[in-house]
Structures are given as C-alpha cells and as structure tokens.
Amino acid sequence: MKLEVLKYPNKKLKKKSRSVSKVNQVIQDLARDMFETMYLDNGIGLAAPQVGELIRLIILDVALIDPDHPEDHKPDPVALVNPEIEKAEGTIEYEEGCLSCPELIVPVTRSEKVWVNYLDLDGKPSKLTAEGLKAVCIQHEIDHLDGILLVDKMGRLEKDMYRKKRIRVAKDEKALANIL
Numbered sequence: 313m314k315l316e317v318l319k320y321p322n323k324k325l326k327k328k329s330r331s332v333s334k335v336n337q338v339i340q341d342l343a344r345d346m347f348e349t350m351y352l353d354n355g356i357g358l359a360a361p362q363v364g365e366l367i368r369l370i371i372l373d374v375a376l377i378d379p380d381h382p383e384d385h386k387p388d389p390v391a392l393v394n395p396e397i398e399k400a401e402g403t404i405e406y407e408e409g410c411l412s413c414p415e416l417i418v419p420v421t422r423s424e425k426v427w428v429n430y431l432d433l434d435g436k437p438s439k440l441t442a443e444g445l446k447a448v449c450i451q452h453e454i455d456h457l458d459g460i461l462l463v464d465k466m467g468r469l470e471k472d473m474y475r476k477k478r479i480r481v482a483k484d485e486k487a488l489a490n491i492l
C-alpha cells in the first residue's frame with residue numbers, strides 16, 4: 313500500500329523517533345509499504361517518520377551501478393531497525409534531495425564511509441559497511457529519526473524563504489493544521 317509522505321514543515325518531521333522494542337509483523341508490514349512508497353516516488357531512502365510513524369526504522373535502495381553497464385541497475389534493498397553508526401571515516405559532499413522537502417537540493421558534507429549496527433526485519437542484530445552515496449543516504453535517513461531535515465543544513469535566510477514557500481503551498485492544499 314502506498315503511504316502518504318509528509319512534507320516540510322509538517323511538525324511530525326521535527327520529532328525524535330523512539331526505538332523499536334520488538335520487530336514484529338507490524339514493523340515488517342510498515343517496511344514493505346515504505347518500499348512500495350519509495351519506489352513509486354523514485355526515492356533511494358525513506359525513514360518511518362516521513363510516513364508519520366515515529367519509530368526508528370529506515371529503508372534504502374541505492375542501486376549498485378556497474379560503470380560499464382549503467383543501464384542495468386542491481387537493486388539493493390535494505391531495511392534497518394534501530395540503526396546506529398558505530399564508526400565513520402572521511403568526508404564527502406553530495407547534493408541531497410528529500411521526498412519530504414519538494415524542490416530542494418542542498419549540498420551537505422557527511423562521512424564518506426560508515427559502519428552501522430542495526431536489527432534486520434527478523435529482529436537479528438546485523439552490521440553493514442557503506443561508502444559513497446549509500447553512506448550519505450544512511451546518514452540522511454538516520455537524521456530523520458532525530459528530527460533533522462535537509463532544511464536544517466541550510467543557512468537561516470534560505471531556510472526562512474523555503475519555509476514561507478512551503479507554508480504557501482500548505483495553505484493552498486488546506487494542510488495547515490499539521491504545521492508547527
């Protein structure tokens with residue numbers, strides 16, 4: 313089932329999400345719906361608070377691209393419950409977008425390589441190492457779990473302008489009730 317992706321400045325996006333105590337069917341079903349939603353919106357990552365669930369669950373699919381055959385993407389879907397960055401190394405700057413911040417691209421500097429501990433969808437403690445775009449995506453999604461958005465990476469003036477623009481859109485869409 314496709315879920316509604318909340319848009320900035322919906323106040324739920326600013327909240328800190330709570331840890332998942334048990335990975336059960338509810339979590340598995342939510343992850344499945346989040347994958348469906350992300351693929352339909354052409355995203356590479358999605359965090360549970362973006363669909364209104366304030367729990368520590370993120371999904372991503374940063375396709376592995378073979379430079380000799382860029383047209384054949386190998387899907388690489390991963391769901392991480394309670395993800396925690398154990399170690400990070402290097403720096404990378406990437407122009408990031410976000411399904412919750414329409415029409416916004418912000419250059420953000422993050423760690424180039426990360427080691428992450430998490431629970432998989434069977435509740436099994438797991439580890440993964442990611443670099444480049446996949447590492448960027450994981451850090452972006454974990455930010456969502458702490459209520460940090462792409463707009464928080466911009467200067468104050470740019471952020472104010474974007475916020476005003478988004479509030480105008482929300483007025484048009486009669487979605488003002490959800491705004492801070």
Ligand SMILES: [Zn+2]
Pocket residue numbers: 409410411412452456
């Ligand atoms: Zn995002």
